[in-house]
Amino acid sequence: MSEFSRRGLLGAGLAAAGAGVGAVAGVAGATAATGVNPFSAASNGDESIDLSLSHPFYATAARQPQGGIRTDPQRYCVFMTFDLSTSATTDLQVLLARWSASIAQLQAGKTVGSVEPAHGNGVGADTGEALDLGPASLTVTVGLGPGVFDDRFGLAAHRPAQLQDIPALPSDRLQDGLTGGDLSLQACADDPQVAYHAVRDLARIARGTATVRWTVLGFGRASAGPSQTTPRNLMGFKDGTRNITTDDEYDRFVWLDDSAGWMAGGTYQVVRKIQMNIEIWDADVVSDQQRVFGRTKVEGAPLSGGTEHTTPDFHARAAMGSGAASDGDTAIDARSHVALAAHENNGGVKILRRGYNYTDGLNQYGQLDAGLFFAAYMTDPDHFTRIQRRLGAVDRLNEYIAHIGSAVFAVPPAPRAGSYIGEQLFR
Amino acid sequence: MPFVERTVRPLTILGALGVVTALALTGCAANPSSATDDASTSGKVSRVSITLTNDGSDKCAVSTTKVPAGPVTFTVENESSTAITEVELLQDQRIFGEKENLAPGLAAVSFTSTLGGGKYQVYCPGADTEMTDFTVTGKVASTANSSAASLLKQGAKGYATYVDGQVTDMVTAVEQLQKDVAAGNLDAAKKDYADARPYYEHVESDVDGFVKKGYKATDNAGNLDYLIDMRASNLDPAVGWSGFHAVERDLFANGAITDDTKKTASELATNVQLLAKLVPTLDYQPEDLANGAAGLLEEVQSNKISGEEEAYSHIDLVDLAANVEGARQAFAYLKPGLTKLDPTLTKQISTQFDQTNTMMDGFRNASDLGGFDSWTDATKSEHANAISQRVQALQDPLSRLAEKVATA
Numbered sequence: 001m002s003e004f005s006r007r008g009l010l011g012a013g014l015a016a017a018g019a020g021v022g023a024v025a026g027v028a029g030a031t032a033a034t035g036v037n038p039f040s041a042a043s044n045g046d047e048s049i050d051l052s053l054s055h056p057f058y059a060t061a062a063r064q065p066q067g068g069i070r071t072d073p074q075r076y077c078v079f080m081t082f083d084l085s086t087s088a089t090t091d092l093q094v095l096l097a098r099w100s101a102s103i104a105q106l107q108a109g110k111t112v113g114s115v116e117p118a119h120g121n122g123v124g125a126d127t128g129e130a131l132d133l134g135p136a137s138l139t140v141t142v143g144l145g146p147g148v149f150d151d152r153f154g155l156a157a158h159r160p161a162q163l164q165d166i167p168a169l170p171s172d173r174l175q176d177g178l179t180g181g182d183l184s185l186q187a188c189a190d191d192p193q194v195a196y197h198a199v200r201d202l203a204r205i206a207r208g209t210a211t212v213r214w215t216v217l218g219f220g221r222a223s224a225g226p227s228q229t230t231p232r233n234l235m236g237f238k239d240g241t242r243n244i245t246t247d248d249e250y251d252r253f254v255w256l257d258d259s260a261g262w263m264a265g266g267t268y269q270v271v272r273k274i275q276m277n278i279e280i281w282d283a284d285v286v287s288d289q290q291r292v293f294g295r296t297k298v299e300g301a302p303l304s305g306g307t308e309h310t311t312p313d314f315h316a317r318a319a320m321g322s323g324a325a326s327d328g329d330t331a332i333d334a335r336s337h338v339a340l341a342a343h344e345n346n347g348g349v350k351i352l353r354r355g356y357n358y359t360d361g362l363n364q365y366g367q368l369d370a371g372l373f374f375a376a377y378m379t380d381p382d383h384f385t386r387i388q389r390r391l392g393a394v395d396r397l398n399e400y401i402a403h404i405g406s407a408v409f410a411v412p413p414a415p416r417a418g419s420y421i422g423e424q425l426f427r
Numbered sequence: 428m429p430f431v432e433r434t435v436r437p438l439t440i441l442g443a444l445g446v447v448t449a450l451a452l453t454g455c456a457a458n459p460s461s462a463t464d465d466a467s468t469s470g471k472v473s474r475v476s477i478t479l480t481n482d483g484s485d486k487c488a489v490s491t492t493k494v495p496a497g498p499v500t501f502t503v504e505n506e507s508s509t510a511i512t513e514v515e516l517l518q519d520q521r522i523f524g525e526k527e528n529l530a531p532g533l534a535a536v537s538f539t540s541t542l543g544g545g546k547y548q549v550y551c552p553g554a555d556t557e558m559t560d561f562t563v564t565g566k567v568a569s570t571a572n573s574s575a576a577s578l579l580k581q582g583a584k585g586y587a588t589y590v591d592g593q594v595t596d597m598v599t600a601v602e603q604l605q606k607d608v609a610a611g612n613l614d615a616a617k618k619d620y621a622d623a624r625p626y627y628e629h630v631e632s633d634v635d636g637f638v639k640k641g642y643k644a645t646d647n648a649g650n651l652d653y654l655i656d657m658r659a660s661n662l663d664p665a666v667g668w669s670g671f672h673a674v675e676r677d678l679f680a681n682g683a684i685t686d687d688t689k690k691t692a693s694e695l696a697t698n699v700q701l702l703a704k705l706v707p708t709l710d711y712q713p714e715d716l717a718n719g720a721a722g723l724l725e726e727v728q729s730n731k732i733s734g735e736e737e738a739y740s741h742i743d744l745v746d747l748a749a750n751v752e753g754a755r756q757a758f759a760y761l762k763p764g765l766t767k768l769d770p771t772l773t774k775q776i777s778t779q780f781d782q783t784n785t786m787m788d789g790f791r792n793a794s795d796l797g798g799f800d801s802w803t804d805a806t807k808s809e810h811a812n813a814i815s816q817r818v819q820a821l822q823d824p825l826s827r828l829a830e831k832v833a834t835a
Contacts, residue, residue, distance in 0.1 A: 085820065097530035101509035113512060114552055119520065121714050121829040125512070125552070207823040208779065211816035417481075418507040420532040 047228060049075065049190045054135035057104040059414040063265025065255060066414045066421070067107070067139030068186055069354065069377050072225030074137050077188040077218035077356045078195045079271065079373060080203065081145070081181025081407055082210035087152045091209045093426045098205050099142060099185075100420035106198045109135030112205070127204070130197035136189040140198050142421045143184035143269045143409025158425050160263055162380045163410045166270065169385065170392035171403065178273050178405030181213045186269070186375065188356075192219070214405060216273055216373040218356025230300065230308065233372050234276055234357050235400070237293050238300035241308055242342070244352040253350045254377050262424035265413030267377045270351075270384040273358070273405025276371040281400045292396040294336030302338065304331045314339055337397045340390050349386065351378040371401065381408045472539070473499045475561075477549060479508040479529065487511060487551030489559045496544045496565030501526075504535035510553035516540060516561070517548045520834045522768060543567045576835045578764030579713035586716050586760040587709065590630045593753075594699075594706045597626035601699045608674070608692040611684050620678060621742050621797035624671065627656060628749035629756070632722030633715070637705055651705075654698045660735055669694050672738075679739035716761055717829035720754035724822045727751065732815050734802050745797030747814070748787045754825070755780050761832055769831050772824060779821040786817050 055067045084092060102112040113125025149159035165180070185202055189195040196217075203212055222233045223240040233239040244253055251257075258264045281289070290296055294303055294312065302312035316331045332339050343350045354377065359370035376384055392398065412422050473494035480486050485508045503514050503526045515525040516538075524540040547561040600623035607615040627634075635652035642649020647663040655670045662668055669691050677688040730736040731747040758765075758776060766773045790800045790810075800806055 085816070094528050094530070094533065097533045098512065098528060100532070101505075101512065101530040104509040110510065113510075117830070118550075118552065118557075119830045119834060121717075121833040123826045123830070204823070208775070208820040211813075211820070415532070418531045420530060423532050 051134040051136045051191055052109075053137045053190075054109055055107055055137060055139050057100075057107045057414065058417040059265075060416075063255070063258070064414050065265055065267065066141045066411060068141035068188055069254070069267060069352070069411070070225075070250060071137075071139050071188070072228055073221040073223050073354055073356075074139070074188040074190045074195075075221055076190065076192040076195050077186060077221070077373070077375075078192075078199045078215065079184065079186050079218065079375065080199050080215040081213040082183040082185075082203075082206055083213050084147065084152070084182040084210045086209050089153045089155070089426070092148070092153055095206055095209045096142070096422045097420040099202055100415055102202060102205060103140040103142070103198070106130075106140065106201065107135060107138050109133075109138075112201045127197065127200055129200075130194050133191050133194050133197075136191035136194040138187065138189040138194050138198060140202070141184075141186040141188075141269070141411060143186070143411045144422060145180065145182045145184065145407065145409050147180075147182035148410075155425055158262060160260065160410055162268060162382065163408065164381065166381060166385055166406055166408050169388050169403075171395075171398050172392065172406070173275075173402040173404050174406050175404050178214045180407050181409075183210060184269065184271070184407065184409045188218075192217075214273075216356075216358050216405070218358050218373045220357040222355040222357050222372055223353050233355075234278065234370055235281055235289070235293075236297055237289075237295060238308065239355065239372070240353050241295075241300055244350055249350060250352075253379060253383075254352050256379055262422075263410060263412060267379065267411050268381045269409040269411050270374075270376050270378065270381050271405070271407050271409075272374040272388075272403050274372045274374050275369070275402045275404045277400050277402075278368040278370055284400070291333050292336060292400070294332040294338035302332060303336075312338060312342065314342065314344065333396065335394050335396045337391070337395055340395050341387060346387050346390070349383045351376045351383050351387070377411070471497055473497065475499060475501050477501055477503045477514055477551075479503070479505040479511045479514075479551065479554070481508045481510070484555045485510040485553055487514065487549070487554035487556065487559065489549050489561065492560060493562045493564060494542075496542060496563050496567075498539055498541045499563075500537050500539045501549075502535050502537040503529060505529040505531050505533065507531050508554070511551050513552060515550040515552075517550050518545060522831065522834050523547065525769065527771070575764045575767035578767065579761060579832050579835055580764075582760035582762070582764055583711040583713050583716055586757055587707075587711055589756055589760070590633050590709070590711075591707050593626045593630045594634065594703045597623060598696075598699050598703045600626060601696050604674070605692045605696040608684055609689055613678065613682070613684055616674075616684065617678050617740070617796065620671070620675060620740065621745060624737075624742065624746055624797070625749035625752075627671070628723075628726075628746045629753035630719075631656065631726065631750075631753075632719045633709070633711075634702060634706055637702065639701075651698060651702055655695065655702065658730070658735060659738060670698070671695060675737065675739045679741075713761060713764070713832035713835065714829045716757040717825075717832050720757040721822070721826055721829065723750040723754040723757075724818055724825060727818050728815060728822070732811050732818075734807055737802065740796065741801045741803060742797040742799070743802035744787075744790050744799035748790075748799060751780075751783055751787065751818070751821075755784070758825070758828070761828070764835060765828070765832060768835050772827060772831060775824045776821070776828065779824060783817055783821050786814065 055071060057067065086092065105112050111126035111128070111131065115124050115126050115128040115131065117124055146163055146165055149155050149163065185199055187195045187198040189198070221231050223243060224230045226245045230238040230241050244250060254267050256263050256266050260266065286297055290303065295301060296303065300308040302310060304313035304316035312332055314330060314332055318329050318331045339345060353374070355372050355374045357370070358373045359368070361369055363369040378384060392403070415421050415423060475494065476490040478488045480488065501516065501524065505511065509531065512529050513525060513527040514529065516523040523542065524538040526536050526538055529536070542563045544563050544565045544567045547563060549559040549561050551557055600619065604616060604619035604623055607619050637651040638644050639649035639651065647653040647666045653663070653666065656672070657668060657670055658672050659668070659676070673691045674688060674695060677684065677691070727747050727750045731743045731750065734741065734743050736746050737743045758780065762773060791798060792800045795801045
């Protein structure tokens with residue numbers, strides 16, 4: 001119990017309820033070793049954060065995905081991409097093996113080597129700032145960018161056909177320094193320092209083999225797992241209400257099957273850094289904000305009626321005086337974000353969104369510099385491209401956002417114990 | 428030393444001795460049965476396998492813990508331990524051989540050491556039992572690693588000559604600067620300034636610890652490094668500004684030589700002459716060279732990349748190249764001994780120096796002052812990131828050098 005009070009945090013929902021704290025702590029503590037928090041599944045939206053929980057890194061079955069994809073989104077996330085500075089295939093191989101072994105240590109809440117070396121003139125192997133913080137449900141997800149399969153490493157024959165750079169899309173405002181990368185790390189945890197420490201140690205291991213390219217610090221989750229309440233993005237709207245949840249959907253839209261060869265059980269990661277024009281948005285009347293999203297702000301219900309999880313009716317007509325542009329328009333604007341992104345209007349295609357809110361402080365004009373770090377997983381990056389091509393062209397939201405960063409990565413399945421991520425590439 | 432005392436000396440490794448001994452004792456007590464006494468031998472070479480596993484805890488198993496004196500090949504395989512990434516063969520605190528970058532899934536690697544009789548330890552940092560005693564029977568080698576140790580000592584001696592030479596050349600260059608300043612010859616003085624800077628930047632981390640006799644270590648008025656190399660951003664208002672960068676401001680920002688400039692240049696010459704008298708009294712341990720080289724690269728990252736060092740003349744790339752060159756010299760003097768201790772690390776650092784030099788060669792420009800591109804805002808925003816990351820890649824293996832050479 002004292003262990004819990006030192007390490008544990010309670011989510012807002014539970015704290016507000018103000019009851020049963022001790023009982024929750026007991027349950028969460030008892031299941032720490034399994035990495036599963038049954039309480040959250042039963043709690044219908046009330047979240048308790050137990051920083052002693054951990055996720056296993058190694059696969060125990062064939063085609064098992066890496067963590068950090070279906071894992072209930074942790075509260076914080078650090079994303080970083082790298083450029084390989086070596087052209088030696090063995091350097092890449094050693095890096096992936098060292099990263100894998102290190103991630104296994106980090107996810108278990110351990111250091112990567114000693115903090116105080118035995119020799120007086122030695123430098124510490126681990127940087128030490130996560131000592132005593134607990135595993136905090138850390139997951140580190142490793143992605144391989146298109147550059148891994150170019151002519152430098154002799155791996156071109158392994159390149160999956162779907163792994164292509166995202167083409168230029170309407171409304172793109174991409175910056176070179178926020179785009180691309182040969183490798184990606186997505187480290188998510190319920191303690192921001194645990195996530196940052198993981199990326200820092202892994203970036204250190206990469207020195208001499210890869211250089212850092214760009215990074216985003218996500219300070220709050222903007223997507224929900226099946227047992228979590230839908231969080232809000234920085235525009236104040238619920239994000240990810242219609243996200244992928246069922247096994248069937250994961251198999252159809254996220255996980256690659258045996259036909260993907262060495263990528264079976266893997267997936268593709270598409271990331272976008274989406275800057276929001278915060279001040280302009282804040283000055284927009286709420287009825288217009290709702291029209292932009294196609295949902296109500298507080299409940300998150302589709303403007304065609306119902307509650308948050310009611311299926312939107314894109315054909316329903318607007319009621320008289322409802323604020324829609326004119327009599328006879330649909331209740332949900334055809335150019336609203338929800339209408340354009342809906343699978344019903346995209347040939348049935350869905351992608352798993354797993355984003356985080358980010359801030360970079362203030363920009364050079366004295367404006368809040370913040371937005372959404374959009375991370376999504378899918379069986380083919382082209383699914384994102386198809387959706388974004390429509391959104392970028394006509395989404396009402398484009399007035400308030402800019403896509404400034406972008407990258408795509410192949411995310412191999414988790415390795416078995418005794419192996420490492422991408423090992424099949426080097427046989 | 429009548430005029431000065433040296434306040435900064437690099438740490439020695441004495442503090443670490445106790446730690447290693449303690450670990451060796453626990454290892455001995457806790458791991459009595461993990462090995463047999465038979466080494467499999469092939470010809471004259473003894474073969475020892477070291478296997479790293481995790482079955483709930485991280486184990487470092489040594490196939491045999493007793494071999495006859497002579498060449499021994501250690502083959503290391505990491506089957507499933509995520510916590511153990513390196514294995515060393517030690518005698519007391521000396522490293523006789525090692526393998527790094529061990530991770531599950533990678534092929535086995537091996538190293539061979541020629542060992543004399545005596546007690547050794549197989550050190551697996553991160554294992555449940557980190558130290559396993561390892562006995563070599565037979566003739567005791569005449570301090571088996573003495574060749575490496577004496578080569579390193581020899582290197583440190585050679586490096587002292589290099590430092591002395593740099594400081595002597597700096598005196599000549601600064602005297603030329605003073606002469607042209609005294610004559611009011613602005614263009615010549617600018618060129619002299621750029622010519623003099625690299626000498627200090629080659630060796631600054633070795634020579635920055637002197638305090639004039641009669642001054643407290645905390646008083647900048649007696650700190651030779653302050654008096655010679657202080658930048659505007661770190662000024663001590665109680666002492667004021669003198670030295671290279673005060674002259675730089677007059678020559679490059681003000682574009683005029685005043686009486687103050689002449690006085691500052693003259694003081695600089697005096698202080699540099701004093702430094703040249705003191706530097707030959709220093710002697711260096713191999714780890715001083717390693718720490719000094721690492722210190723020079725820290726200088727690169729903290730002051731040169733930002734353009735803070737040469738805020739008026741913008742010859743930061745001249746300084747940066749000189750820092751790298753100074754670090755490369757220190758490494759070069761250690762190299763013969765280091766190659767015997769750790770050929771992998773030696774090669775790694777050599778490669779990184781080569782790549783860094785190749786990159787710096789791309790910035791050579793005979794028409795800019797000092798022979799390198801001027802570090803303007805435009806060059807900076809285009810190249811600073813790449814230079815910094817290239818130097819980081821060098822810094823990382825170099826930071827492990829001190830430990831190696833101190834334990835030889």
